Amino acid sequence: xxxxxxxxxxxxxxxxxxxxxxxxxxxxxxxxxxxxxxxxxxxxxxxxxxxxxxxxxxxxxxxxxxxxxxxxxxxxxxxxxxxxxxxxxxxxxxxxxxxxxxxxxxxxxxxxxxxx
Amino acid sequence: xxxxxxxxxxxxxxxxxxxxxxxxxxxxxxxxxxxxxxxxxxxxxxxxxxxxxxxxxxxxxxxxxxxxxxxxxxxxxxxxxxxxxxxxxxxxxxxxxxxxxxxxxxxxxxxxxx
Numbered sequence: 001x002x003x004x005x006x007x008x009x010x011x012x013x014x015x016x017x018x019x020x021x022x023x024x025x026x027x028x029x030x031x032x033x034x035x036x037x038x039x040x041x042x043x044x045x046x047x048x049x050x051x052x053x054x055x056x057x058x059x060x061x062x063x064x065x066x067x068x069x070x071x072x073x074x075x076x077x078x079x080x081x082x083x084x085x086x087x088x089x090x091x092x093x094x095x096x097x098x099x100x101x102x103x104x105x106x107x108x109x110x111x112x113x114x115x116x
Numbered sequence: 117x118x119x120x121x122x123x124x125x126x127x128x129x130x131x132x133x134x135x136x137x138x139x140x141x142x143x144x145x146x147x148x149x150x151x152x153x154x155x156x157x158x159x160x161x162x163x164x165x166x167x168x169x170x171x172x173x174x175x176x177x178x179x180x181x182x183x184x185x186x187x188x189x190x191x192x193x194x195x196x197x198x199x200x201x202x203x204x205x206x207x208x209x210x211x212x213x214x215x216x217x218x219x220x221x222x223x224x225x226x227x228x229x230x
Contacts, residue, residue: 004159033215042222043160043205048215056216091159104150107159 002026004108006092012114013082021077021111023092032075033093033105034067036060043091049075082115089113118143120208120221128227133196137204137224139189145211151180151191152205154223160205163191193226201228 005024013019025032034046048055049067066078075094079086089112093105120141129135141149148167152160164173164180166189172181177194193200203223210217 031215043220045216045218056214058216089157093159104162104165107161110157110159112157 004092004094004106006090006108006111008111009109010112010114012116015084015115016081019079019082019113021079021090021092021113023075023077023108024073025075025092025094026096026106027073029094029096029106031055031095031097032067032069033095034077035091035093035107036088037091037110038088046077046090079113082113084115087113087115118208118210118217118219120206120219122204122206122221122224124224125222126225126227128229129196131196131198131228131230134192134194135196135226137191137193137206137226139191139206139221141187141189141206141208141219143187143208143210143219146184146187147209147211149180149182149189150207150209151178151189152207154203154205156202160207163204196228198228198230201226 007022032049035043037043045058047057047061064080068076089110091110092108095103095105097103123138146168150165151163153163154160163175163178166173166182168184179192182189203225205223206221208219
């Protein structure tokens with residue numbers, strides 16, 4: 001069964017450093033998402049991406065964050081200058097169609113980011 | 117304010133027993149409700165999805181119910197197995213196409229003891 005993959009599984013970085021989290025969505029999916037989950041808290045929406053542009057973003061997704069689909073398979077989340085509070089599990093998800101339908105989002109296994 | 121509340125926060129049961137997890141929501145307008153299973157350190161995996169016209173949906177030993185009038189849903193797990201130990205998250209989508217408006221519950225952490 002096709003699945004969303006993410007790399008790396010764990011990332012430790014120093015505050016102020018840039019990190020790039022990578023995701024390979026399911027191949028025939030058109031909508032891509034990033035979520036984060038701070039330890040012990042709810043999953044929070046960051047951004048959705050369709051047709052090579054951001055569809056929606058949350059208040060969390062400020063100028064420090066950016067997303068890109070550099071080629072036909074990868075979908076990346078960049079955090080330009082990490083802060084301690086960016087420490088969280090970051091999930092990539094994809095869906096064949098967008099929300100408003102019964103389409104399900106398929107989540108990757110996550111990247112655990114720790115900012116020191 | 118759109119909210120999703122789950123109970124209990126955590127639950128411990130013996131292997132082989134049944135259990136029911138609850139989800140109350142105040143999301144309006146309502147489109148659909150999903151239950152996800154999230155193993156520790158992993159991404160959520162969809163178990164069921166229901167629209168307002170559906171009362172029940174099963175996936176193996178998992179059965180979800182929905183009462184759109186009272187805005188309540190439950191997830192019933194039959195004959196629990198050790199592999200059912202996970203967090204179960206109720207997720208409600210509003211009645212318009214907007215990923216940012218999807219509301220995640222805090223989850224119920226279920227532990228199955230042998």
